[in-house]
Amino acid sequence: MSETPRIQGATRRTVIKSIGAGAATMAFGGLARPAFAQSRTITIIFNSNTEGQIEALRAAIADFEQATGAKAELNLMDHEANKTAIRNYLVAGAPDICFWFSGNRMKAFVDRGLFDDISDLVADEGYADALGGTLSAVTVKSKQYGLPLAGTLWGNYYLKDVFDKHNLTPPTNWDELMAYNEAAKSAGITPLAFGSRELWPAAGFFDELNLRINGLDSHMALMDGKMSYLDPALTAVFDHWEELIKAGFFLENHTSYNWQEAAALLGQGKAGMMNLGNFLKDGLPAEAIPNLVFVPFPKIVDIPRYEDFSVDSVHIPANSKNKELAREYLKAFYAPKNLSAFFAPTGQIPPRNDLPPNTDPLVNQAVESLKTVAGTAQYYDRDTDPDMAQAGLNGFQEFMAKPERRQDILARLEKTRTRIFGPLDA
Amino acid sequence: MSLIWRRHRTWVVPTLFIAPSIILFGVVIVASSLQSVWISFHDWDGFGPMQWIGLGNYEELLGDPQFYVSLKNNLIWLIIFMLAPPLGLAIALLVNQQIRGMRIVKSLFFVPLVLASVAVGIVFTWVYTPQFGLLALAFSAFGQKAPALLSDEHLVTFAIVIAAIWPQIAFCMVLYLAGINSLSEDLIGAGRVDGARGWNMLYHVVLPQLTQVTFIAIAITAIGALRSFDMISVMTQGGPFGSSQVLAYQMYEQSIFSYRFGYGAAIATILFIIMLVFILWYLSRIIRAEEWSN
Numbered sequence: 203m204s205e206t207p208r209i210q211g212a213t214r215r216t217v218i219k220s221i222g223a224g225a226a227t228m229a230f231g232g233l234a235r236p237a238f239a240q241s242r243t244i245t246i247i248f249n250s251n252t253e254g255q256i257e258a259l260r261a262a263i264a265d266f267e268q269a270t271g272a273k274a275e276l277n278l279m280d281h282e283a284n285k286t287a288i289r290n291y292l293v294a295g296a297p298d299i300c301f302w303f304s305g306n307r308m309k310a311f312v313d314r315g316l317f318d319d320i321s322d323l324v325a326d327e328g329y330a331d332a333l334g335g336t337l338s339a340v341t342v343k344s345k346q347y348g349l350p351l352a353g354t355l356w357g358n359y360y361l362k363d364v365f366d367k368h369n370l371t372p373p374t375n376w377d378e379l380m381a382y383n384e385a386a387k388s389a390g391i392t393p394l395a396f397g398s399r400e401l402w403p404a405a406g407f408f409d410e411l412n413l414r415i416n417g418l419d420s421h422m423a424l425m426d427g428k429m430s431y432l433d434p435a436l437t438a439v440f441d442h443w444e445e446l447i448k449a450g451f452f453l454e455n456h457t458s459y460n461w462q463e464a465a466a467l468l469g470q471g472k473a474g475m476m477n478l479g480n481f482l483k484d485g486l487p488a489e490a491i492p493n494l495v496f497v498p499f500p501k502i503v504d505i506p507r508y509e510d511f512s513v514d515s516v517h518i519p520a521n522s523k524n525k526e527l528a529r530e531y532l533k534a535f536y537a538p539k540n541l542s543a544f545f546a547p548t549g550q551i552p553p554r555n556d557l558p559p560n561t562d563p564l565v566n567q568a569v570e571s572l573k574t575v576a577g578t579a580q581y582y583d584r585d586t587d588p589d590m591a592q593a594g595l596n597g598f599q600e601f602m603a604k605p606e607r608r609q610d611i612l613a614r615l616e617k618t619r620t621r622i623f624g625p626l627d628a
Numbered sequence: 629m630s631l632i633w634r635r636h637r638t639w640v641v642p643t644l645f646i647a648p649s650i651i652l653f654g655v656v657i658v659a660s661s662l663q664s665v666w667i668s669f670h671d672w673d674g675f676g677p678m679q680w681i682g683l684g685n686y687e688e689l690l691g692d693p694q695f696y697v698s699l700k701n702n703l704i705w706l707i708i709f710m711l712a713p714p715l716g717l718a719i720a721l722l723v724n725q726q727i728r729g730m731r732i733v734k735s736l737f738f739v740p741l742v743l744a745s746v747a748v749g750i751v752f753t754w755v756y757t758p759q760f761g762l763l764a765l766a767f768s769a770f771g772q773k774a775p776a777l778l779s780d781e782h783l784v785t786f787a788i789v790i791a792a793i794w795p796q797i798a799f800c801m802v803l804y805l806a807g808i809n810s811l812s813e814d815l816i817g818a819g820r821v822d823g824a825r826g827w828n829m830l831y832h833v834v835l836p837q838l839t840q841v842t843f844i845a846i847a848i849t850a851i852g853a854l855r856s857f858d859m860i861s862v863m864t865q866g867g868p869f870g871s872s873q874v875l876a877y878q879m880y881e882q883s884i885f886s887y888r889f890g891y892g893a894a895i896a897t898i899l900f901i902i903m904l905v906f907i908l909w910y911l912s913r914i915i916r917a918e919e920w921s922n
Contacts, residue, residue, distance in 0.1 A: 286884050293675055310887075314675050399778070399867060455758045455776035457868035463757060472759075589886040600869030603779070 242272035244298035244527045247291070249284035254547030261543060262535040270530050292316040296521035298528040304339035304350055304515040305580040306425070310588065311517075317347040318518040323529050324349075329536070332554045339513040339580070348517040349536055352550030354479035355568040356406055356510040356581070358500075361493040364391075364471045372475075372497040376442070379500045383451050386474040395473035396456040397464030398602060401595035405582035407477055408598050409510050411439045414502040418577045421508070425585040427623025431615040440612075442502065444605045457603055461485065479512070480549050480564055496567045506576035512584055513553065593618040661900065668893035674883070678890070685894035694870050695895070698878045701785045702854060702902075705874060708789045709796060709853035713845040716800025717838075721830075723801075724808050734805075740795040741802065749862030752791035753778070756863075778864055781871035788872055792859045796852055800845045807841035808834075843914050847907070854903055875899045 368389035373379040386393040465485025583591035670678040767774035777787035819833040866873035883892030
């Protein structure tokens with residue numbers, strides 16, 4: 203086993219290495235191959251520093267090395283740094299295994315031929331049976347380009363003791379939501395903790411409203427650029443949103459807070475609910491976590507329930523030089539023993555249904571809740587084009603701060619949509 | 629052999645010494661700048677084929693409201709940052725006094741220069757956070773409610789510049805402290821004999837000797853203001869809704885998040901031209917001033 207021992211240094215080193223490899227490839231036009239390409243060593247780039255997950259990856263490496271006699275090198279990279287570096291290293295100096303996000307973000311790389319088709323591995327190992335519907339998250343044109351990892355279910359979260367103290371009940375439909383809003387305000391707490399400094403939580407709220415009001419097909423048409431941002435179907439979404447904004451539902455000055463700071467208000471009992479994924483618990487003090495309860499976003503229109511369920515994924519880059527060995531590693535990593543160890547520290551929902559039962563009550567709540575869901579989207583910035591997503595995130599944040607600018611914002615979003623996806627057929 | 633060496637060593641040795649930096653400068657600065665300009669005429673997502681669109685990116689930029697917001701913010705940065713050299717000078721003169729304990733004061737003023745700008749940005753973000761930030765606590769001590777500076781589209785840039793100017797003042801202070809140490813004792817003594825003190829001494833005797841330092845302080849401050857990026861990224865990510873973006877941040881967002889390298893390169897080119905015009909104008913003034921003083 204020859205992974206890099208120090209976490210802090212590894213991030214910088216990995217970045218430098220991938221930049222250096224990129225420069226070398228450019229300089230020599232791909233003629234000079236690095237000497238280590240022929241050796242039986244695979245490189246893995248992992249995009250998190252969660253200690254328990256790294257241990258699970260190492261356990262998989264040990265299994266892999268025992269089974270194949272080859273070596274594996276584990277490089278750790280910061281989650282955000284990986285998002286920008288991956289485009290460099292997939293083209294020049296690709297590792298043999300990398301971690302990414304399924305859905306449209308994966309498809310962006312599949313379209314450019316940067317991820318390897320691993321349908322053979324999926325078929326040989328019979329992953330389809332263990333994964334069920336989750337397999338669709340990594341499937342493009344009925345071929346698989348990665349293996350799905352932990353899923354994050356989005357919805358409302360509240361603390362049981364805070365709700366009991368103020369005699370509040372979790373809202374399940376629109377009227378109850380408005381009643382909850384008044385009750386929370388008169389109890390002197392913020393109805394919904396919300397931090398939009400990092401933009402994306404605002405888009406998550408848009409997803410919730412659009413999935414409840416227009417449903418999954420309409421939502422995905424909008425994500426795929428096949429529907430105008432000026433479409434009358436969206437009027438109801440923004441009307442409901444504006445009603446909440448004007449009723450003082452959201453944390454005041456939410457653009458100043460990131461989600462961790464907003465979660466702190468939830469943890470202190472100064473806010474009633476928060477709309478986010480189950481990683482929310484990382485922002486709460488340990489003693490509050492046992493009180494945390496998940497409840498789906500309230501029903502608005504009488505349609506089946508659709509949810510945002512974003513799934514991470516693991517891939518073999520198309521430029522990997524050891525694709526066979528990489529498949530062997532994926533087999534070891536995806537074995538139930540290693541995979542369940544990998545998910546234990548995160549509180550995310552495992553993709554395989556044949557793993558040992560989870561001990562985290564929050565995960566079990568989400569798993570139960572997912573059984574009644576009619577269909578899932580991923581998340582606004584994972585479902586739509588990245589360029590569109592950036593414009594949308596800014597637009598939704600602006601709408602939440604300045605709802606009176608709705609028409610300007612939507613016109614601007616439609617202009618961006620037209621630039622990216624082209625004009626709609628009349 | 630030694631004859632050839634003797635004949636050529638006058639140019640071979642300097643060339644060998646200069647070559648590494650020339651090559652590095654050529655590859656890292658000149659070539660990549662030219663490549664950026666070339667990219668700015670294309671529609672390019674960063675991996676796929678580049679498509680020539682001529683001045684398309686520039687035309688779009690001129691119609692982009694965000695571009696004018698960024699340009700205006702760059703101007704705010706530049707103007708407020710110009711306070712750094714005079715404030716740095718004032719503090720340098722203050723801490724240069726021979727008073728007990730001044731060393732400690734000096735090092736306190738020096739501290740922000742040691743901190744990474746990202747750390748400064750994070751600390752100021754905490755100060756500005758509504759409800760539990762230091763600013764909010766200070767206001768509430770007087771029964772007032774602090775404005776949410778980072779949520780106000782009109783105040784946010786000023787709030788960030790205040791955070792960013794703190795290390796910049798310290799930097800100017802260090803420059804001036806070095807300059808003050810090399811002041812000519814003779815000239816000051818002569819001035820004193822002629823009865824100069826206070827403002828007169830500062831304006832007519834001390835400042836003229838610090839002209840070179842002032843030029844450097846202003847040039848570096850201006851460049852620092854125009855390339856400001858890290859503070860914005862840490863404190864607001866350009867928000868709320870793009871109102872604190874500057875050209876450098878807009879370039880980053882368009883290239884990295886929106887995958888529009890051509891558009892980002894066009895913004896970079898505009899920023900490059902602005903800096904070039906400023907520096908050429910400024911250099912010409914320095915050269916004229918030096919010729920005049922000789």
